[in-house]
Amino acid sequence: MSAHDIDHSLDSFGDSTASATRVTPGNALRPEDIAIAQDKPSEQVAEYALRLGDDALILAQRLSHWISRGPEIEEDIALGNIALDQLGHARSFLSYAAKAWDKTEDDLAYWREEEEFRSLHIVEQPNGDFGVTIVRQLIISIYQHLLYTALLESSDETIAAISAKAVKEVDYHRDHAIAWTLRLGLGTEESARRMRHALDILWPYVGEMFEDEELHTALGDVAVAPSSLRAAWDEEFTAVLKDAELELPTVPFAMARGRRGEHSEHLGFILAEMQVLARKHPGATW
Amino acid sequence: MAAQQESGGSLSAVLSPEEQAGQDRFNQIIADDSRIEPRDWMPEAYRKTLTRQMSQHAHSEIIGMQPEANWITRAPSLKRKAILMAKVQDEAGHGLYLYSGTETLGTPRDVLNEQLMTGKAKYSSIFNYPARSWADMGAIGWLVDGAAIANQVPLCRASYGPYGRAMVRICKEESFHQRQGFEILLELANGTEAQKKMAQDAINRFYAPSLMMFGPPDSDSPNSGQSTAWKIKRFSNDELRQRFVGMIAEQVKVLGLTLPDPELRFDAETGTWIHMELDWVEFKAVIAGNGPCNAQRLQRRRDAHNEGAWVREAAAAYAAKMARKTEVA
Numbered sequence: 001m002s003a004h005d006i007d008h009s010l011d012s013f014g015d016s017t018a019s020a021t022r023v024t025p026g027n028a029l030r031p032e033d034i035a036i037a038q039d040k041p042s043e044q045v046a047e048y049a050l051r052l053g054d055d056a057l058i059l060a061q062r063l064s065h066w067i068s069r070g071p072e073i074e075e076d077i078a079l080g081n082i083a084l085d086q087l088g089h090a091r092s093f094l095s096y097a098a099k100a101w102d103k104t105e106d107d108l109a110y111w112r113e114e115e116e117f118r119s120l121h122i123v124e125q126p127n128g129d130f131g132v133t134i135v136r137q138l139i140i141s142i143y144q145h146l147l148y149t150a151l152l153e154s155s156d157e158t159i160a161a162i163s164a165k166a167v168k169e170v171d172y173h174r175d176h177a178i179a180w181t182l183r184l185g186l187g188t189e190e191s192a193r194r195m196r197h198a199l200d201i202l203w204p205y206v207g208e209m210f211e212d213e214e215l216h217t218a219l220g221d222v223a224v225a226p227s228s229l230r231a232a233w234d235e236e237f238t239a240v241l242k243d244a245e246l247e248l249p250t251v252p253f254a255m256a257r258g259r260r261g262e263h264s265e266h267l268g269f270i271l272a273e274m275q276v277l278a279r280k281h282p283g284a285t286w
Numbered sequence: 287m288a289a290q291q292e293s294g295g296s297l298s299a300v301l302s303p304e305e306q307a308g309q310d311r312f313n314q315i316i317a318d319d320s321r322i323e324p325r326d327w328m329p330e331a332y333r334k335t336l337t338r339q340m341s342q343h344a345h346s347e348i349i350g351m352q353p354e355a356n357w358i359t360r361a362p363s364l365k366r367k368a369i370l371m372a373k374v375q376d377e378a379g380h381g382l383y384l385y386s387g388t389e390t391l392g393t394p395r396d397v398l399n400e401q402l403m404t405g406k407a408k409y410s411s412i413f414n415y416p417a418r419s420w421a422d423m424g425a426i427g428w429l430v431d432g433a434a435i436a437n438q439v440p441l442c443r444a445s446y447g448p449y450g451r452a453m454v455r456i457c458k459e460e461s462f463h464q465r466q467g468f469e470i471l472l473e474l475a476n477g478t479e480a481q482k483k484m485a486q487d488a489i490n491r492f493y494a495p496s497l498m499m500f501g502p503p504d505s506d507s508p509n510s511g512q513s514t515a516w517k518i519k520r521f522s523n524d525e526l527r528q529r530f531v532g533m534i535a536e537q538v539k540v541l542g543l544t545l546p547d548p549e550l551r552f553d554a555e556t557g558t559w560i561h562m563e564l565d566w567v568e569f570k571a572v573i574a575g576n577g578p579c580n581a582q583r584l585q586r587r588r589d590a591h592n593e594g595a596w597v598r599e600a601a602a603a604y605a606a607k608m609a610r611k612t613e614v615a
Contacts, residue, residue, distance in 0.1 A: 031364075061359060064367075067374050068355040068586070071594020073348065073382050080375040084368060091364050106363050130597045186607060187600025194596065277420055278362040284478050286362045286420075286470075 029161050031091035031105060035098070037158070045156055046100030047118075047215055048223050050108070051259060052147075052159075053093030054119040057109060059140060060086035061270055062127055071130055078176055082137070085169040092162040110278035114268055115261035121254070122205040124266045128198065131184055131191065135198035137177040142236050143209055143229065144170045150224040159222065178240050185244025192246070199241075199249045207253030209233075316517055321447035324390040332516055335509065336446050337391045338407075339518065344384035345402045345409035347377045349583050353417035354426060362420060369466050370423060376459045383456065387448040403588050411569065412495045414577030421474055421481075421488035427467015429489070429496035429534065435460045436530040437500060440520040449518075468537065475541045482543075489538070490546040497561065498569045500527040506566075532559045 041049060063083035070076040094105040122140060127133045148170055151163035184191040210230045216223045238248060256264070278286075301309060308327025315322055322328055354374045361367035385395045401407035412430055417423070438460065441453040474485035501507055501523040513519035521529075531550070538545050549562040572580070 057364075064358045064371055067358060067371065067378070068348075068351040069590045069593075071590070071597035073378050073385075075594075075597075076351070076378045077375055077382070080371060080378065084371045084375065087364065087368050087371065091368065094364070109364050110362075130594065183601045183604040184597070187602075187604040188596070190596050191600030191603075273359050277360050281362070281478060281480060284362075284481055286366050286473055286477075 029092065029165055031088070031095040034092055034095040034158060034162075035104065039158060040099045041096055041156070041158070043100050044215060044219055045159070045222055046097040048219055049093045049097035049159065051118045052162075053090045053097060053108070054117050055123050055140075055144075056086045056093065057090035058117075058119040058267070058270060059123040060084070060090055061274055062123065062125075063133070065127055066133065075130075079133070082173050082176065085166075085173065089162065089166045089169075092165075093159075096158050096162070106278070110275045114263060114271055117261065117263065117267060117271070118259055119263070119267065120205070120208055120258045121256035121264045122202065122209060124258070124264045124270065125202060125205060126266060128201070129194060130180075131194040132198040132201065134177055134180045134184060135195065135202050137173060138181050138237070138240065139202060139206060139209075141170055141174040141177045142233055142240075145174050146229045146232050146236075147224060147226075150229065154222055154224070155220070156222045181240055181244045181246070185241075185246045195244070195246055199246065200251055203249035203251050204254035205256055208256035208258065211259070213259055316445055316515075319445075319517065321450065322445050323447045331512070333391050335513060335516070336449065336518065337388055337393050339513075340384055340388040340391070340449055341393070341398045341401070342408055342410075344381045344388060344398065345407055346413065347381035347384060348402070349409045349413045349587065350430075351377045351381075352583055352586055353413060353415075353579075354423060356417050357420060357423050360420070361423075366423075366470070373427070373463050373466060376463065380456050380459070383452050387452045390448045399591065403584065403591060405575065405584060408573060410499060411572040411577060412492075412499055413583060414572050414580045415491070415495055416579050418491075419484050419488060421471065421484040422492070424467045424470030424474060424485060425488035425492040427463050427465075428471055428537070429467075429492045430499065431460050431463040431467060432534060433496045433499040433530055435464060436526050436533070440526075441518075443517075443520060445517040468541075471541055471543070475543055485541070486543050489543055493546050494562075494564055497527055497531060498564055498566075500524070500530070502566060502569070527561075528559050531561050535559065 060083045063079050063086065066079040067076050067083070070079060090109075091105050094108045098104050098108050122136065125132075125136060127136075145167065148163040148167035152160055152167065154160040154163065181195070184195050186192070210226045210233070212225045212227045216225045241248060258264075258267075278284075305327070309329065312322065312326065312328055312332075315326070322332075351374050354370060354377075358367060358370055358374065361370050385398060388398060389395060398407065402409070417426065435457060438453050438457050442450055442457060444450040444453065471485050471489070474481040501510075504510065504522045504524045507523050510519060510522060514522075532552070535545065535550060535552075547562045549560060551560050552558075553560050571577070575581075
């Protein structure tokens with residue numbers, strides 16, 4: 001019996017690639033396609049893709065922890081699905097970036113050191129309770145939705161294509177975060193208290209999301225200057241809080257320099273966990 | 287009134303005329319190999335058996351998420367991480383689907399969940415074993431999901447409509463799960479010495495527990511007779527175990543690994559596979575709560591439930607507020 005026969009015999013149980021919650025359109029851009037495509041990004045474009053990919057990867061890593069721990073099974077599925085989407089975006093951006101250095105997505109995810117990561121502090125923040133995770137999702141999903149929408153116009157075709165797929169998924173993430181912000185903001189005294197707390201502990205890391213770098217200027221219309229998203233983000237975020245009868249926090253922004261490789265204390269632990277097995281077996285394939 | 291009281295006492299030998307008509311119709315549906323649907327009359331014992339079996343199945347999906355979720359954050363490649371996440375998420379979906387199916391028999395999900403958390407309800411005992419290495423993700427997919435498929439494919443024809451239909455969908459996804467498990471092991475088996483060893487070790491640990499997933503031997507399976515008569519069950523525990531062990535005996539050759547069973551052979555005379563004696567004392571001990579992870583698995587479920595209480599309360603309060611608003615408007 002060959003491996004092919006096994007595949008074949010398993011096929012008899014049904015559509016072996018079908019999955020309950022994963023909808024993968026037949027012609028969607030997959031990380032594998034990006035890895036084998038001819039176009040190789042410049043190092044600067046790759047640096048930009050790293051930023052997008054690392055945010056998504058670290059967020060996926062954080063969110064995936066909720067699977068089997070959610071307040072309802074429906075939320076295990078929802079947060080798992082969001083994590084899976086983010087991981088998909090991360091794989092695409094990292095696969096693209098990796099080509100600039102003749103590497104793979106896994107080289108970048110598993111073999112870079114902490115200071116080589118380019119993620120924002122906000123995605124590194126611990127899950128906390130469900131309220132903290134929802135506020136983090138609200139902050140990030142509104143941001144990513146604006147960012148990917150703007151990147152549809154990127155002059156880099158691959159970045160525009162990845163963004164086109166991502167923006168549809170992030171739209172759902174935003175809906176999910178808004179729906180829960182309303183439920184928790186308006187639900188009970190306890191849930192409102194927890195939401196206020198969540199806003200206070202996450203707000204310091206919002207400022208970093210909108211800081212421009214020289215890279216953005218250098219890349220011109222390949223990239224989107226983060227500061228250009230600020231007004232729209234403020235407007236949308238404030239409107240959601242208003243509907244949820246929550247207020248904008250007054251705590252100050254923190255100096256956060258994840259884009260320069262200066263990370264929160266949390267990232268070391270995240271990477272230790274994520275990379276441990278791969279690093280135990282250098283050169284192995286999985 | 288008398289008739290109503292009678293129907294409450296479901297196991298009473300004396301049936302009211304309505305019940306007798308229901309019973310006759312039920313018998314006919316079973317005889318015709320057709321489907322019982324939620325609104326149909328059914329014997330209380332049939333309802334009870336199905337509620338037990340379907341909820342146990344749902345609980346197994348939910349608890350079964352834990353050993354695999356344990357490896358999501360450490361998956362050794364991003365592709366494997368994505369596949370594993372999708373798989374564990376599927377299991378949550380199966381659990382939900384089966385809870386909904388069970389609810390059609392009249393027991394709400396809250397009650398079923400309570401039964402799980404208090405230890406009153408059982409789930410597949412294999413999930414009380416730890417997933418210690420990455421290769422366990424392969425062994426669980428190949429052996430545990432493989433055994434589940436062998437068990438569940440015949441359930442697609444179960445006499446209770448919602449159960450049979452749920453199983454059709456679940457089996458489709460389980461076959462994807464089994465394939466990804468086999469792929470993990472195939473990759474490890476063709477990898478470094480350490481990877482090969484990891485794969486063999488996982489198979490060694492999961493082989494016997496996966497064979498025990500088919501339940502006790504036919505000679506010691508108290509509920510099987512009635513379930514077969516009701517056409518919930520189509521094959522005996524031993525028949526299904528046979529079929530499964532024959533399948534994996536062939537598949538393991540592709541891996542270039544072995545099954546930890548010195549007695550395993552095909553007996554041409556009887557046309558059956560002979561496997562080693564399984565440790566049913568351990569099986570019963572694990573079911574009774576003495577497995578390595580019983581306490582941990584249940585505690586994790588209780589923690590998730592308790593820590594989510596304020597979220598569910600808020601959602602309920604919000605829904606009530608919105609409903610009032612709609613009324614006023």
